[in-house]
Amino acid sequence: MSLRSFADRETHFRIVPSGSPPSVDGLAITEPKFIECTECEARVRIDGPDGHQTTIDNLPHDRDCPQRDVVSQYYRDQFVR
Numbered sequence: 001m002s003l004r005s006f007a008d009r010e011t012h013f014r015i016v017p018s019g020s021p022p023s024v025d026g027l028a029i030t031e032p033k034f035i036e037c038t039e040c041e042a043r044v045r046i047d048g049p050d051g052h053q054t055t056i057d058n059l060p061h062d063r064d065c066p067q068r069d070v071v072s073q074y075y076r077d078q079f080v081r
């Protein structure tokens with residue numbers, strides 16, 4: 001099993017801005033809201049002020065997404081060694 005890191009150059013994710021005014025979600029229009037997988041477009045909400053931990057390890061990738069194996073350094077440290 002090979003795992004790639006979120007920080008690896010060959011992995012592809014993008015930060016998606018809120019796109020809606022603060023009255024909708026508490027975020028300015030240009031404020032980062034989601035991390036999105038550019039392969040399958042799975043999204044996960046970036047932590048808001050309520051502060052629960054969200055990482056790319058929670059991305060609900062498609063079953064056949066080529067980036068399913070990409071995990072954060074945190075995940076690697078905690079579960080792989």
Ligand SMILES: [Zn+2]
Nearest residue numbers: 037040061065
């Ligand atoms: Zn994906």
